[in-house]
Amino acid sequence: MYIKKIIVVIAILGSVAFAYFGYTIYNSIFSSNTRFDSDEHIVYIPSEANFATVKDSLKPILKDFESFQLVADKKGYASNVRPGRYVLKKGMNNNDLVNVLRSGNNPIKVRFNNQERLENLAGRISGQIEADSASLLKVFRDKQFLDSLNFNEKNALGMYIPNQYEFYWNTSAEEFQHRMKTEYDRFWNDARKQKAKEIGLTPQQVTTIASIVQKETVKVDERPRVAGVYMNRYKNGWKLDADPTVIYAIKQELxxxxxxxxxxxxxxxxxxxxxxxxxYKNLPPGPITMPDITSIDAVLNHENHDFFYFVANVENFGYHKFAKTLAQHNRNKQEYVRWINSQGIRR
Structure with a gap:
């Protein structure tokens, strides 16, 4: 009888221990282990990171890092860390956390426009992906790459078509560069190349004129008309006489x-x-800014008219008054000069 009692007690204790062990395992795997208040938290795991890097990133936002590490070891994540941008949800358990970090690298939307130089573009992109501005600028200026595409450092900005693109955060500078080349080729399809040929320009020249149009007017509906003015000047062998190019030259000098x-x-x-x-009568060596698609298409599809001049319309701000003759333009210009003087704008 005594031995039976001992066996029963041992069995009970074993059951309790087993239950406790099972509860502990269950708790470590399936109980919530986050301690941030927001609905989600973004974690960035750099390229070449190891589990120690992950620990530095996760320890401040987990209730119990040791239990997370236990699950990470069991699921093979600790020895197979993957770089990327990961969205962790409030209330996630360790099993969920490991699953996300193993396969949940989220793509991001990368946006850029209105950059005036490669340096500006590199800074803009480096704020959105892992590659830093120095590595980006280095590949942007890579002569061998540019030569292979018939670009040079002065017109290379035209290879980047402003838009919204999807990338993984851990994209390298080289990967970004090659993706942009693919997007450039996609943009400059046969139809656009044919239009450029019909107006006597290369895609690079179109982009350069488009950059001037971009700087001249923010009104998308006016851009084909402004582009028509510059095309009239260009076709007739005139100098472009574009104020934005002078402003660019001043900035460059300063x-x-x-x-x-x-x-x-x-x-x-x-x-x-x-x-x-x-x-100088020649086109500038390259774009003075990164033209929008609307500005590029405005040049390719510019209005056919007889206007050679334009000046800001002080009666309809944002738009311009166009003129066919210098005499008419000078009258329009006097209105603008009177207005700008009245505003006290000296520079």
């Missing part, structure tokens, strides 16, 4: 592209620069 210039002065028109289209 080595300060953050400066704001609201007024071009007569003395500015003599600045020595290949970007000064008041001084």
């Amino acid at each position: 080595n300060n592209f953050d400066t704001i210039i609201k007024r071009v002065l007569y003395k500015d028109l003599t600045i020595e620069s290949p970007y000064n289209t008041y001084k």
Whole structure:
């Protein structure tokens, strides 16, 4: 009888121990282990990261890192860390956390536009993917790559078509570069290339003129008309006489592209620069900004008209008054000069 009691007690204790062990295992795997208050938390795991890096990222947001590590070991994640951007949800358990970190690398939306230089583009992109601005700028300027595509450093900005693209956060500079080349080729399809050929321009020249159109007007519906003015000047062998190119030349001379210039002065028109289209008949060496798709298409599909001049319309801000003759343009210009003087704008 005594032995039976001992056996019963041992059995009970064993059952309790087993139950406790099972509860502990269940708890470590399936109980909530997050301690952030928001609905989700973004974790970035860099390339070449190891489990120690993961620990540094997760320990502040987990209730019990040791239990997470136990599950991570059991599921083989601790020895197979994967870089990327991961969205962790409030209340996730260790099993969920490991599953997300193993296969839940979320793509992100990368956006860029209105960049004036490769340096600006590199800075903009580096704020959205893992690659830093120095590595991006290095590949942007890679001569062998540019030569293979018939680009150079001065017109390379035109290879980047502003839009929204989907990337993984842990995209390298080289991967970004090659993806952009693919997007450029997709954009410059046979139809657009044919239109460029019909108006006597290469895609790079179209982009350069489009960058001037982009700077001249923010009104998308006006861009084909502005583009028509520049195409009239270009076809007739005129200088483009584009104020935005002079502003670009000034910024380049100052080595300060953050400066704001609201007024071009007569003395500015003599600045020595290949970007000064008041001084030189040739197109600038490359785009003065990253033109939108609407500006590129505005050049390819520019209005056919007889306008050679335009100036800001002070009666309808954002738009311009167009003129066929210099005399008409000068009258329009006087209205603008009177207005800008009344605003006290000197530079």
